[in-house]
Amino acid sequence: MDEEDECLEPGPGTSAGRVVGVEEHAWTPELRDALLRFGGDDTVNLMSSRGDINRALLDVGEERLARMDAAGVAMEVLSVTTPGTQPLPAVEAAPLAREANDFLADAVRRHPDRFAAFATLPTPDATAAADELRRAVTELGHVSAMLFPRTGDVFLDDDRFRPIFEAAAELRVPLYIHPALPPRQLRTIAYGGFDQWTSMILGTGGWGWHAEAGLATLRLILSGTFDRHPDLQVVLGHWGEMLVPFADRADLLSGAARHLERRVLDYITGNVHVTAGGVFSHRMLRQAVDVLGADRVMFGQDDPYGRTTGTAGEDSRGRFSGSNGARIFVQTAPLSPEDRTKLAHANAERLFRLPTA
Template sequence: MNIIGLEEHFVTREVVDAWRALDPEWQDLALTPSTQGDSARRLADFGEERLAAMARAGVDVQVLSLSTPGVQNLAPAEAVALQTAANDTLAEVTRARPGSFQGLATLATPRPAAAAAELERAVTTLGLDGAMVFGRTRDRNMDEPEFWPIYEAADALRAPLHLHPQSPPPAVRGAYYSGYGARVDAALATHGIGWHHDSGVQVLRLILSGVFDRFPDLQVIVGHWGEMVLFYLDRIDSLTEVAGLRRPVSDYFRTNIHLAPSGILSRRYLRWATELVGVDRILFSTDYPFVSTPPGGARDFLTQAPLGDADRLKIASGNWDRLRAAIRRG
């Protein structure tokens, strides 16, 4: 069973320097774990430590992506320069170890036309397999029409976009995730629940804005078992008529959204996801290096899951292989 992880991160020194130089208003809470301690060291490594961690967890291939929040909070010119550099670096890494690494491009969303052009270069010239995006570019949500050239390009290329969490805006953090001390506030606003509420809202905004009606072949990957939304779809479907959508909100999760666990290796969530969207819409991921996967944890989760062998293989790698095969590279 070949196991491919879809949400496995890296950083470059140049991007870290750019994050540190940002005005504090635009610095993501992920700056600390991405630039300090063991996680920072692991993010910057493409060699033996990463390969050993993969082997220990039972992951055969990592699909690498630049960690939160990519270059989306940077000034436009800097974002464009760093998207090119990051993607060139990623292409070199994947070419050096094609049996171990694949890649999702970084996009300079502060300049959408340049991001769309870079997505085309990434998949047709560099051999990357789509892109990692985040729900906001500074204070602008990614469903706003100025960003639609990115979705148009992804739709035309059949290149999947992975929508990843980022920290809630400062005003939201102050209103909902503060009052317990800096350490608890940061945890509550990020991995505790804030990341997932924020990203789930961004998924719904994409659907409600009509992005998938306009670009029906667009495929978006959402981690953490659907970022909260999956567990409330029956209620969320009440938005369908109000928003004037062509189909129920839940339908888009069965035609345009793929789900991944992001290291939350829960059989309960797996059962719920397969019931709601079907096995063909589920991918695998460990969220390296931010989630500690126990020895053999990835392989054990899949081998012990209450699935038939064919479905097990789909989640392990088959569904991702199918998405990759559909990309238009020429």
């Protein structure tokens, strides 16, 4: 046994060793079929809808619990995987979102000590999306909602989506902004020109969709969303979706956006939280803590997509890929014991008002 393993805190079900995963995905067969029928995006066609990933997304029972136990995760906050219902016609999106939210609520009812849930919202009809957010939070007990950067070609800061942010502010729940594929024309121009899989990864997890989520959040800042709703909080995965690491440079916009009440940097540090989103990198964690402080970082495994591996060079032994990988990542993080507890579960419990062990 390694010296590091000997000093690990107690197991995942205990308060001391508790780890909460905040970016953990699922979906329903009906939503999968609709996305394939209406043309969701290439992440659906080439990855999510196939084989083991599809089976893992559909399962919110014993197999998922076994994966969590193996990784050392005590609780997952479930969310419908990208792109949610956002690419669908409004008439299809609304009932499918309700059905998916009911599905997640049922999983939480069956395992209230292991699961919580984000709502998925039918943004093609923003009024219906706001109503569904209210229903999901007040009737189903969902702790928040997950949004994706665009509906069609339109970013979240467009005026048509204001009812969603008004509802979130009214309910006092944060919104998780998860990446999704850039529009096809942009992918062709910016990320094409390679073999299919290379272009796919360049446009998604290797670069493109992180830029989409960071840009969507920056546009929310510039459009005055947080001036209208100063207490509204948003959550970004992957240690800040390029926006948090680039926060000091993004503050250059403060000189141009004189309509804002605060500097751009102040919105980033005052209205944004981050999760690991399956990126097991202590180096990126340190940077997020440096920018935002230890009260705004949370763990996330990106189940079932995430592979608990460290950054090359940082972790050549692959210590996060085996048994208890999530817990080992947290408990070996370069933080004080108090801040490790915040990363592991305390920040998520506070922000999302989760039950504690």
